[in-house]
Amino acid sequence: MTDSRKRPALLALAMALATAGSAQAAETMDHGAMDHGQMDHGAMNHQQMDHSQMDHGAMGHGKQPSSQSAGQGSRPPIPMPSDADRAAAFPDLPPHAMHTGGINSFFLLDQLEYQNADDASVLSWDASGWIGGDLNRFWFRSEGERANGHTEEAEVQGFYGRAISPWWEVLGGVRQDFKPGSPQTWAALGVQGMPLYGLETKVTAYLGEAGQSALRLEGEYDILLTNRLILQPMAEVNLYGRNDEARGTGSGLANTELGLRLRYEVVPQFAPYIGVNWNRNYGNTADFAREEGEDNDEARFVAGIRLWF
Template sequence: MSRSPLTALSALSAALLLALAAPAWAQSHAGHATAPTTTDAPPADDRPIDHGSMDHTKMDHSMMDHGSADHSQMDHSTMDHAAMGHAPPKPPAPTEPLEPIPAVTAADRLAAFPPIDHGAMEHAPEIHSLLLVNRFEHWDGQHGSGQAWEASGWVGGNIHRLWLRSEGERSDGRTGSADLEVMYGRSVSPWWDVLVGVKQDFRPADSRTWAAVGIQGLAPYKFETSATAYLGESGQLAATVEVEYELLLTNRLILQPLLEATFSAKDEPAYRTGAGLNKVEAGLRLRYEFSRRFAPYIGISHERLFGATADYHEAAAEHARDTRWVAGVRVWF
């Protein structure tokens, strides 16, 4: 059967359209077959955050919803704070010491404060010396005037020394009392010396010799103290105690109180000395140090005799007490 030209042309057009539409249809079905479903792909906002690559300085923290985060459920111990740019949390301070502190023992105290070896203090056999005239004065009292002195000196090293001490008094042109002590002294502490030696009396009455032993040094609160016991040829036992203190009113103006007392064990009429407390002298002297070596002074002194000693002096037409104004100089070399 023969076809008309119009029918043939229509069939050719339909075939051409089918040929052109086949590749597009195949590509569309292939895309649907390989593309994942929308439920499998995570949303853009739920993707994991790389904190190490985030620049916190450029983030707008004011827009972040910190209130919605439940920090109580977060495990901070597993967070990488170094990668986040934050300092790691500080560990809590210990409530107990890592090592217990041992109790201080007697051995620890001995190691911290060892005893002083006075034998090792003398490093070299150097010889030094000092002469101090503590009082060289003129006095004017209620019953006359006169002069008095008190001096001491030593020569030796830091531990061992030879001491010389002397004191006396003159009145109305004659010497009423005078003595000289020669003693060996040894340092027994940084502040105290022990003295052993002899004392020679020249006045009053006949001269006599004493064996002497004593101690001198700086007592607590800086009281200069000297205590000496004497044993005489006749068996007489005597003692002298002297205490001085220096009160610095200024660096150069110094007030010096003094207290001295003498004792005897038995009566000696020949020397006008009674048993017990014989004599007490209390003085107050104000000196001005032009230098440490030279210092003039003025002051007042009161002397009083006690007991049988006062009776012996009154029987010899002497007074048992006297108040004196003094002026003198203190020097040392």
């Protein structure tokens, strides 16, 4: 046989051997253990690959890697969470206590103190409290002072309070003055809350007899020096719409009171304190006080207790 005749036969034999070798390699090829990240697909000549002769059913695409290959950098599979795991991760929370309709109460004797005035020993008090739920409450307030055994100032206020936000409450009610002068009744409307964390604010407007009006602004703040030692600055401003000489109040800005008290909480419900209080009268109120021989600008040392339950 001449060389020209041998060449086609040899070429056919070589192709048959190559096809048989490709089929055997495909059967033994473990694709699960192949490192496809290191294969250079760009250098492979896909046009010369005879895919028609490859036995794809025999290729080990679904085989698990061998124990030898599995031990090289493989991780155990993450188990599916069970119902018990879900219950532990997301427990049933109790219903929020807000708006449950429960009745609670609170009483605060913010100040029960002795004040060292220039011409008298003064016992002063400031108390407040409430009873009700989270949205609707009945509030009361009382403050006043006694000097040398005589009541100089005394008032009681009662309000219906309605929460309008987590930190603000609208109040409406009455105020009854017992001293100074003859008793007087006021209609009252106001708001109270905390515009800043810990800053307790009260703004109350009053409408009294014969068209008299008044506005009171109050604020106090607790500064924690330690867990038990607390410094409390406070301020109160009173304004009136008309002169009332019988009660010693003039129109406009009548008086201000500034205080600074340092208390030690033996327990949270009981705390003795010391401090200083400064009172000042203005305008016609100062004129009325001067006629009565009273001081218009006075600083007092104070000592007392604060308790709540």
